[in-house]
Amino acid sequence: AQSVTQLDSQVPVFEEAPVELRCNYSSSVSVYLFWYVQYPNQGLQLLLKYLSGSTLVKGINGFEAEFNKSQTSFHLRKPSVHISDTAEYFCAVSDRGNQFYFGTGTSLTVIP
Amino acid sequence: ETGVTQTPRHLVMGMTNKKSLKCEQHLGHNAMYWYKQSAKKPLELMFVYNFKEQTENNSVPSRFSPECPNSSHLFLHLHTLQPEDSALYLCASSQDPGSGGAGTQYFGPGTRLTVL
Numbered sequence: 001a002q003s004v005t006q007l008d009s010q011v012p013v014f015e016e017a018p019v020e021l022r023c024n025y026s027s028s029v030s031v032y033l034f035w036y037v038q039y040p041n042q043g044l045q046l047l048l049k050y051l052s053g054s055t056l057v058k059g060i061n062g063f064e065a066e067f068n069k070s071q072t073s074f075h076l077r078k079p080s081v082h083i084s085d086t087a088e089y090f091c092a093v094s095d096r097g098n099q100f101y102f103g104t105g106t107s108l109t110v111i112p
Numbered sequence: 113e114t115g116v117t118q119t120p121r122h123l124v125m126g127m128t129n130k131k132s133l134k135c136e137q138h139l140g141h142n143a144m145y146w147y148k149q150s151a152k153k154p155l156e157l158m159f160v161y162n163f164k165e166q167t168e169n170n171s172v173p174s175r176f177s178p179e180c181p182n183s184s185h186l187f188l189h190l191h192t193l194q195p196e197d198s199a200l201y202l203c204a205s206s207q208d209p210g211s212g213g214a215g216t217q218y219f220g221p222g223t224r225l226t227v228l
Contacts, residue, residue, distance in 0.1 A: 004154070034216070043116070043202055043219035090155070099168070100145075100217060102155040 002027040002093045006103035013081055014111050021076040021106045023091030032094040033074040035065055038105075039087045047089075050074065061085070086110045115139065116220035118203050124226045125193065133188040133223045135203030142207065144186040145217065146178060149200040161186060193227045200224050 007022045025031065032051050036044040048059025055067040065076045074091060091103040116137045125131050137144065146158040160168035161180040175197075177189040186203055204217040 009152075032216075036219075041221075041224075043118075043221045044204075046216060046218065049216055099160075100155075100157065104152065104154050 002031065002095060002099075002101045004091050004093050004101050004103040006089075006091055006106050008106050009104065010107045010109070012109045012111055015083055016080045018079050019077065019081050019085075019108065021089050021091075021108065023074045023076065023103060025072050025074065025091075025093045025101075027072070027093060027095070029095060032096055033065075033067060034092040034094070034100075035059065035063070035074070035076050036090045036092060037061075037087050038090065044090060047076070081108075081110050083110050083112060116203060116205055116218055118201075118220035118223050120223060121221065122224045122226075124228065125190070126228050127193060127195075129193075130189070130191040132190065133201055133203075133225075135186040135188075135220055137184055137186075137203075137205035137218070137220075139205055139218060140207075141205040141218075142183045143205060144180060144183070145204040145206075146186065146188055147202040147204065149202055149222070155202070159188075190225075193225075195227050198225055198227045 003026045005024045013019045034049045035047040037047050038044050047063050048057050048065055050057045050067045058064045063078050065074055067074050086109050088105045088107050090105050093101045119134045142163050144161045148156045157170050158172045159178040164180050175192050179187040200222045202222045203220040206217045
């Protein structure tokens, strides 16, 4: 079975500063990797995904993530955050079937 | 209307009530999911339907009863719930990986359920 660990439950960062949200997974099989964002009172919105190919994946809103197979990590980064990036971020792993495994989420707070 | 919609957005019910949550997807997907989201916990997958057939039931209590009449609609029937069932219930859909899709899930806005 797969599991996902998001190491930081809360990340405060000043506006226009860079941010990295960490995600590690455990799996014995090839996986797909995802980052989702959840704004207050809304469902989850797909930010980006890694299926195959280039290990650096670019998503919406200026976010990117890098798949590191040897470290089983898929950290999310943004070079300069905005107030509107304040939200909950979830890392997820799929076993390439219908099963998705989500982390507990990281709450990003952007400080003016 | 596009994407995945859920109704109602908010629901308050007593422990003896019977209610239903509705989910509709307009993406042409053939797999649909129910998740429970509680504070400070990972999303809990409850049910999975592929081509209207239930393929996963992750030890969900029988007071939750799913129904999938077609690939576009998914219901969650609720009866004799407990206060600990209060949570955000999220519906998602995807193209079934076995039919060539990558399985990316698209979520609805959720139903905020409060059980008194």
